[in-house]
Amino acid sequence: MNTATNTIPTITLNDGTSMPQLGYGVFQVPDEQTTTAVSTALETGYRSIDTAAIYGNESGVGRALAASGLPRGELFVTTKLWLADLGRETTRGGLAASLDKLGLDHVDLYLIHWPGTDTEAYLESWQVLEELRAEGLTRSIGVSNFLPEQLERVIGLDGTVPAVNQVELHPFLQNRETAAVNRAHGIATEAWSPLAQGAVLDDPAVLAAAAAHGVGAAQVILRWHLQQGNVVIPKSVTASRMASNLELFGFDLDTAQVAALDALERDGRTGPFPGTFNG
Structure with a gap:
């Protein structure tokens, strides 16, 4: 096993499942x-892989998992239900199609990818996710891109709390209100676009911290995420960057450096606003 694997911390989700805090995302990889x-x-050492039905690459992920020879128990696989499959009658088929492409009999985490604007549809899907978890087709269930009011509606159904809320989060968009609600309910905050699609890499505060520690700008930002308690899933198709994105455990940002990155908040959203996005 790559020694990097042993350095990746895990977090315990609110349902007792253990999840690596650092994973590999495949958004926009053909x-x-x-x-x-x-x-x-x-x-390189990653064991958590994040994909989604809409990415169109679950089959590619599945081929890699099968070829790896790694025991299933060492892997943590996340996929997501797309908007077109929201609703009681289509959610189960959405996961079935994903499992078929992945070549798996279960995933470790299944997320509702976006809430959309049809409240009834995502609430129905959530109830089906509860059934799928009970049947062992997914170990944990959660949501993605849910605003605080949408989270409260889900929890208000029968009290089942999502294990994860995956949201856009980086120094330019820290999603503080949503992260606070996540913490209040024991929901893990998982950051997508953790580097703001590269926009934050040239910020002076980031570069100053990188110089102080002798590391790259991306490593500084990813380290900031880990120290915030976020789960993070950086994406790169370059082997050297994959490796450097794992090299986050030989340094700590000090209080002043964390504060400097915290101060970069500017509502710098790179993706859609969850309250109005319908795919």
């Missing part, structure tokens, strides 16, 4: 490149 990319990530 399916024909995904097998090689995920295989390289696994060889």
